[in-house]
Amino acid sequence: xxxxxxxxxxxxxxxxxxxxxxxxxxxxxxxxxxxxxxxxxxxxxxxxxxxxxxxxxxxxxxxxxxxxxxxxxxxxxxxxxxxxxxxxxxxxxxxxxxxxxxxxxxxxxxxxxxxxxxxxxxxxxxxxxxxxxxxxxxxxxxxxxxxxxxxxxxxxxxxxxxxxxxxxxxxxxxxxxxxxxxxxxxxxxxxxxxxxxxxxxxxxxxxxxxxx
Ligand code: ADP
Ligand code: MG
Numbered sequence: 001x002x003x004x005x006x007x008x009x010x011x012x013x014x015x016x017x018x019x020x021x022x023x024x025x026x027x028x029x030x031x032x033x034x035x036x037x038x039x040x041x042x043x044x045x046x047x048x049x050x051x052x053x054x055x056x057x058x059x060x061x062x063x064x065x066x067x068x069x070x071x072x073x074x075x076x077x078x079x080x081x082x083x084x085x086x087x088x089x090x091x092x093x094x095x096x097x098x099x100x101x102x103x104x105x106x107x108x109x110x111x112x113x114x115x116x117x118x119x120x121x122x123x124x125x126x127x128x129x130x131x132x133x134x135x136x137x138x139x140x141x142x143x144x145x146x147x148x149x150x151x152x153x154x155x156x157x158x159x160x161x162x163x164x165x166x167x168x169x170x171x172x173x174x175x176x177x178x179x180x181x182x183x184x185x186x187x188x189x190x191x192x193x194x195x196x197x198x199x200x201x202x203x204x205x206x207x208x209x210x211x212x
Contacts, residue, residue, distance in 0.1 A: 003153055005210055006102040010066035011055055016205035018048035021198060031194040035181035040082060040194035047078035047086070063103050067094035067111070081179050082195055085119050085132065092118030105153040108210070109143045116140045123178060130174035130181060130188060132195035139164035139203045154211030157203070164203040168196040 005013075021028070021044045029041030051073045060066045071090030074083055096114035097103055103111060116136050119125065125133040142163035146156035169192070176188035179195075 003212060004102040004104050005063050005108050005153075007061045007063055007066055009102075009210055010063040011060070012209040013206050014048075014055065014066060014070050015052060016209045017202050018052045020201040020205055021045050021048045024197075024201065028194050028198055031192055031197055034191040035176060035184055035188045036194060037080075037180060039080060040198065043078050043080055043082055044086075044198050047074045047083065050074075050077040062097075062099065062101055063111075064094045064097040064099060067091075067097055081123070082132075082198070085123055085195070088118040088122045089115035092121075105147045105151075105156060105211075108153065109140070109147045109156070112136075112143060113140045125178050128174060129178045130171045130176040130193050130196075131178050132193070132199040134171050134174070134193065135164045135167040135196040136199045136203070138167040139200075152211060154207075157207040157211055161200075161203050161207040164200040168192065168200040171196045 025041035025045045027041065028044060029038050032038050032040035051070050054069050054073050055066065058069060060069055067090050071087045071094060074090060075087030077083070078086065093111040093115040096111040097107070116133070119133060119136065123131065125131040127134060127137060139160040143156050143160040146159045151159070171193035172191065173189060175186065176182045176184065176193070181188045181193070
């Protein structure tokens with residue numbers, strides 16, 4: 001049982017995210033077909049397949065190295081909006097994680113928050129724009145609050161996952177104001193955002209693999 005996130009745990013987290021993306025590739029593409037260009041599943045799966053191969057080849061030792069490699073591979077293999085957004089998020093997480101061998105719950109929450117800030121710096125999304133922000137932001141808030149109240153990493157991530165799922169579902173009635181979906185105007189209403197769906201898988205992967 002580990003209550004910190006070391007390089008092995010970070011690798012397990014990213015590997016589980018890759019597995020979830022592969023398993024749900026068709027769902028993500030189907031969601032993007034409704035309000036975008038039907039490539040979010042293939043984009044993310046291409047990127048995470050490359051990340052998985054790079055992790056196996058390099059066996060990075062620290063969480064920061066795992067996150068940096070993930071961000072760099074995503075930037076180089078995923079086009080569109082989501083490549084630079086996810087890439088920036090992981091690179092910012094890597095910087096926030098610092099050079100140490102492991103992250104305690106507070107440090108992990110800080111890293112996730114830095115990733116969210118990177119997405120905002122890159123894409124300028126605000127709450128209610130119908131993007132990945134609408135799932136990741138409430139997840140980061142829930143994680144911060146749970147960690148501040150002394151919850152274990154495991155319990156804090158369970159709360160973060162519930163918040164991400166609620167945020168993802170909240171995108172359905174939203175009118176898109178960022179990305180391709182915004183070109184649809186009112187016709188974007190009534191569809192779940194693909195990026196909010198994939199980023200919820202990132203939180204689900206953390207809840208499934210981190211914190212013992
Ligand atoms: P593209 O839109 O270029 O085809 P993807 O289909 O891979 O790229 O990703 C679409 C997702 O990217 C959207 O569902 C949304 O969550 C996210 N997205 C798009 N623009 C932004 C933005 N400016 N800020 C945050 N997320 C965004
Ligand atoms: Mg797309």
